[in-house]
Amino acid sequence: MLDATHHFDHLPAAPGVGYKPQHFSDITSDSGSVEWLEIHAENYMGDGGRPLAQLRHLAERFAISVHGVGLSIGGEGQLDPDHLARLKHLVDWLNPASFSEHLAWSTHDSAFLNDLLPLPYTDETLTRVADHVDQLQNAIGRTMLLENPSSYLSFDESTLSEPEFLDEVARRTGCGLLLDVNNVFVSATNLGFSPQEYIDAYPIDRVGEIHLGGHDEDHDDHGAPLLIDSHGREIVDPVWALLDYTLAKSGPKPALIEWDNDVPEWSVLETEAARAELALSRVLA
Amino acid sequence: MKVSQTQFRTALLDPDHPIPDGLSDGAEGDARFNVYRNNVTVSLTEAMHSAFPVITKLLGTQNMDGLAGIFLRQHPPSSPLMMHYGGAFPEFLAGMEQLAHLGYLPDIARLELAIRRSYHASDSEPINPEDLAGLAPEALMASVIGLAPSVEVLRSDWPIYDIWRFNSIADAPKPQPIAQDVVITRAEFDPEPMLLPPGGAVWIRALLDGHTIAQSYEAALGHYAEFDLGATLAILLQGGAVISLTEKDIA
Numbered sequence: 001m002l003d004a005t006h007h008f009d010h011l012p013a014a015p016g017v018g019y020k021p022q023h024f025s026d027i028t029s030d031s032g033s034v035e036w037l038e039i040h041a042e043n044y045m046g047d048g049g050r051p052l053a054q055l056r057h058l059a060e061r062f063a064i065s066v067h068g069v070g071l072s073i074g075g076e077g078q079l080d081p082d083h084l085a086r087l088k089h090l091v092d093w094l095n096p097a098s099f100s101e102h103l104a105w106s107t108h109d110s111a112f113l114n115d116l117l118p119l120p121y122t123d124e125t126l127t128r129v130a131d132h133v134d135q136l137q138n139a140i141g142r143t144m145l146l147e148n149p150s151s152y153l154s155f156d157e158s159t160l161s162e163p164e165f166l167d168e169v170a171r172r173t174g175c176g177l178l179l180d181v182n183n184v185f186v187s188a189t190n191l192g193f194s195p196q197e198y199i200d201a202y203p204i205d206r207v208g209e210i211h212l213g214g215h216d217e218d219h220d221d222h223g224a225p226l227l228i229d230s231h232g233r234e235i236v237d238p239v240w241a242l243l244d245y246t247l248a249k250s251g252p253k254p255a256l257i258e259w260d261n262d263v264p265e266w267s268v269l270e271t272e273a274a275r276a277e278l279a280l281s282r283v284l285a
Numbered sequence: 286m287k288v289s290q291t292q293f294r295t296a297l298l299d300p301d302h303p304i305p306d307g308l309s310d311g312a313e314g315d316a317r318f319n320v321y322r323n324n325v326t327v328s329l330t331e332a333m334h335s336a337f338p339v340i341t342k343l344l345g346t347q348n349m350d351g352l353a354g355i356f357l358r359q360h361p362p363s364s365p366l367m368m369h370y371g372g373a374f375p376e377f378l379a380g381m382e383q384l385a386h387l388g389y390l391p392d393i394a395r396l397e398l399a400i401r402r403s404y405h406a407s408d409s410e411p412i413n414p415e416d417l418a419g420l421a422p423e424a425l426m427a428s429v430i431g432l433a434p435s436v437e438v439l440r441s442d443w444p445i446y447d448i449w450r451f452n453s454i455a456d457a458p459k460p461q462p463i464a465q466d467v468v469i470t471r472a473e474f475d476p477e478p479m480l481l482p483p484g485g486a487v488w489i490r491a492l493l494d495g496h497t498i499a500q501s502y503e504a505a506l507g508h509y510a511e512f513d514l515g516a517t518l519a520i521l522l523q524g525g526a527v528i529s530l531t532e533k534d535i536a
Binding site for chain 1: 286287288289290291293294297307308309315316317318320321324325328329332361362363364365366367368404405406407408434435471474475
């Protein structure tokens with residue numbers, strides 16, 4: 001385990017960013033508004049080398065959120081025991097301030113598809129997801145945050161809304177929720193619902209972290225707007241507005257800027273974090 | 286209508302396969318489902334680009350995209366650790382008839398996989414080279430050398446070192462048609478491929494099997510009568526690759 005002297009036991013209600021190795025020296029010299037960092041768990045599952053050395057260094061100064069992108073919690077099959085063991089190993093070593101994963105599936109019949117795929121919201125999938133969340137929480141010995149997905153389509157068989165589904169998983173397992181307001185905005189546009197009504201219905205008291213990110217704008221075959229959760233550009237104004245709407249209900253929360261593709265210079269990312277800090281300060285006031 | 290993940294996955298990986306019944310997207314047509322198809326294809330293709338930058342350069346981005354599209358459907362990742370994706374790529378390249386004239390591609394792919402393994406291998410502490418100098422020659426020859434987990438050895442009938450350098454480093458000389466063996470060492474965090482003298486790969490592999498320096502030397506001489514032990518050892522020491530030295534009793 002790492003030196004516990006600088007241990008952070010929770011994420012601050014302040015801006016964080018998704019950590020990219022190219023920003024290492026910027027972050028360690030002047031992190032600006034950024035108070036905490038999120039890493040993708042799967043990128044830190046090697047045996048050694050630069051990724052783990054950088055993470056060890058960063059963990060002394062920043063609260064770290066470990067964000068899994070590969071467990072396939074919504075998968076029809078069993079959770080991969082090897083991957084559960086890898087997650088436990090990482091969490092035991094790093095003792096991060098937070099651990100989160102997605103309401104999605106990515107592995108089926110042992111093929112990992114490297115995308116967060118959607119699942120129907122039914123009693124059957126609810127039982128399965130709650131079992132998997134229980135299994136994960138038992139494996140890593142702590143509660144997790146479960147994140148809402150970006151959706152491009154819905155399932156006819158669904159009987160529950162997404163906020164109802166997440167609320168029930170959280171109630172059954174004791175897990176917290178990671179509310180991605182960009183995902184809400186993307187899904188709302190694509191599936192034709194009101195993002196504000198989604199937030200109104202969402203179990204806001206269970207939110208432990210908020211995600212913000214940029215999306216691409218496209219159109220479907222009929223010219224209807226189709227938003228794609230690309231994490232490759234600035235956050236758009238309507239998503240900032242939805243953050244304000246959410247924070248007014250939730251109070252200040254740890255708020256993360258996600259920028260995973262076409263990663264910009266540190267100053268661009270820091271500017272986004274500063275804007276999140278401003279939004280957080282308005283709720284504090 | 287229930288949509289199973291088997292149905293979803295089948296349609297995801299096969300653009301000609303009809304989209305499963307039971308999905309609503311507020312519009313007719315495939316555009317919404319195609320977002321998932323595109324995400325899977327693009328993300329795995331990008332993973333192949335970053336795993337095999339030299340192969341990508343040799344083939345051109347467009348050709349690499351086409352190959353990756355076939356590869357990812359035949360060999361989707363078997364774990365969420367994308368740092369290890371592409372292990373089956375050398376054999377896949379070797380089996381592509383239209384690439385038969387580029388016989389070196391599979392070995393270049395093996396070199397790129399080895400560089401990545403080295404990058405993620407466990408850390409280790411090299412010995413002080415002086416420790417070797419302090420030993421009597423007989424004691425040194427009877428010793429067993431422990432090598433860092435980041436050490437990788439490759440043998441090839443092709444000039445893999447020259448091809449790798451020519452496509453990775455500015456102003457590197459053009460490859461000549463010769464067989465080349467390579468050792469990868471990682472002094473700190475950056476794996477460095479180094480050209481081995483003839484017999485060097487045999488010697489290092491014998492060391493990795495736990496043989497003494499002398500036993501490994503015999504094996505290398507059997508491969509190449511003028512094997513240069515000193516030069517090969519120097520490459521390992523410079524790369525911080527020697528992490529232990531254990532004297533065996535001289536019987």
